[in-house]
Amino acid sequence: MTHSAWHIRLQTFLTSVRRMFAHKPKALVGTLAGSLVVGSCARNASQDTWQPKGPNAEIIDNLQQPIFAVAGIVGLIVAAAVVYCVIKFKDRGQPIPEQTHGKPALEITLTIIPALILAVVAVFTFGVIFKLAKTDDTEMIINVTGQQWWWEYDYPVQTELGIVQPIITSGQLVMPVGTKVLLRITSRDVIHSYWIPALNGKRDAVPGRVQTLRLEADEPGIYAGQCTEFCGLSHANMRMETIALSKEDFATWVANQQSKYVAPAEETLAKQGESVFLNQCVRCHQVNGLTRADGTPAIAAPDESVWSGAAPNLTHLMSRNTFAGAMFDLVSKQCRDEVWHATSDVFGAKYLAGVKEECLNQKDLRAWLRNAPAVKPMYSNPTQLEATGGKYRGMPYLALSEDDINKLVAYLLTLK
């Protein structure tokens, strides 16, 4: 839509709204208040800060509820006082009362009371800050790296947890329930911020710095979040999900992530897809274990064409059910609902089933391969690359034929 078209639409809309309320200021107030109330009523909002699902978020919640109450009461008192004064001392033509300056007793009281309230709040707040900053009780570490516009997760070797070689994935962070996980967060390009409201507060991802964030989930399930530091064009599409699995399910997930690469069988569509992948995609995307025709390992070099120096590792693409910064589902709506709404006892099994062919969200995946920047705003047009020395921010348009896309989809489906 062109600029002017937007403009006209907006104006028409505003005019009609104005007309609606022109003679009914009460209606306006009512509507505003109504939408506020309705907006706060969403029961199953997945990013609701008032519904903690783990001890860290609980600590925050226990602090924020009473403070919110105190602030609410103070707010009400102030509002009531203002309204009282406005009505009581309305100008009815009465003479202006005698003007005085200074009233020490009153001023001191009005300074001390808020100071006391703030002091009490501060004591509890500091307690919470220190609790949330603890790192010495960590049971598991996950490195989190942000870049425009997706998150990468890598799991350092932790033999007690069955991680004997580093695991790398993106979009969905998978962790065991009831485990004190410590995220070590950094960034490859600009500042991002990691936030899973149900599990903890926010933590900035700053290039060159490693900042920690505790995460622990009580129940298996999916916990959604999104980047909360404006980071450029597709900031709004930089989402993430945390998947909590029971300890057994997590062990299964870990084992699968470390499984060896299995090349597709000869003479299949997938095998042809593998060679398209080697030609078109491997310069950015790593698939661990993938070899070239001459047997040498295919090592991606995203640093040569992507500004952040990274592109998602696709080795086990089909083990996650979102892609492109969790902006798109990798599974169809129906299959997705089955996972999201699964009860916690069967959730793990549903999630671990991965993406089967009949569940694949063909539409979005194909649209992505056909022309990624058309479905997620990214800098890939050569004229936009001056500032980054010719490097892309995001995945570029690759001008693939439909034939190649068919092959690629068949191949990607083998990356379990």
Next chain:
Amino acid sequence: MFSAGFKYFIGLTLLSVVALIMSIVVLDQVALAGTALSMLIVASALLTGLLVVTRDGDTQRPQSASTSEVPGQSMWPLVASIGAVFLVVGLVTSSVVFFGGVVVLIAALAEWMVQSWSERASSDAGYNSVVRKRLLNPIEFPVLAALGLGVVIFSFSRIMLSVDRSTGASLFIVFGALVIIGGTLFAIKPDIKRSLGAAICVFGALGIVAGGIAGSSFGLREELVKARSEGHFSHPECGAERSKYFDKNATGTLSLRSSINATIEFVNGQLTARVVGFSKPQKSITVPRSTPTNIIFRNLETDEFRLVADLGEKSDTGTYGDTEKILVCTQMTVAGGEQELTLQIEKPSSSGYSYNLTVAGVEGQRIEVVVP
């Protein structure tokens, strides 16, 4: 005295000058915006001038007809012509001189204009000078103050660069103390003569400027001269330490302490990594690919050591497919000292190369750097 119209147009002129400067600084291409803004400047300046000349219908004060016709003395024509000379000389010599000339010329013309305008403001010379001051002092004072402070600060920095490090620290303390003491005195004795205060400030400033001139004729202190000639901030090789002048006490300058990837400790002949979140010392650290990663080397031995990061190989451009090792190292770190090192590794460990941290001259101790 200043009509609303005058204020409006002078404001518009100044604003468009600022906008023009901003657009030159910020935009790559200023062609269109530059032309438009220049035209705006010319037009609004013209209108401002007109309003000044016609006094914009100001009838409150006696008109210039009744003022004395003899203009007072002015130094501005002289300054303006000096500026013009600089401008012309700058055209053939250097752009610094040219822009200096432009600035002097503009400043002098503005002062000149306001002066002659204010002289005709009324028949009352005292009032005229008040008018002039009211218009120009808010600009003159901050500019002169900034210039004066700049000269003093620059001179002070010359002093600090020429004296040795410990003298520098003492000087800093002494100067700081003098300023605090002076300030306190003025604060508790506000009735001190103004001329006395001014004299102290002027002499202090002159002293620093003189020190600065002496300092810069003296030259940089020895370490800085050496460091400059040896490329202090680049590490062209990780061989023997090249100079005793390198800063081995970087401990005091580490600002990253809290947010590093790992601290590598060398103690009792053992090299271990402390990683936030792992309770036990580690023998490997995990570093995300293509990500600038800071680590600290902490030398708890009794000798000097340096940490060496072996970051793989790059193929030579030569015809034989030779490869060259990529090594990065800290400087020599004194016993008990710390040094920071930034790593960035583009290829994963699965590319077949193992990345390592070692201590130069120590066998058998290494920390593996894993790149997933």
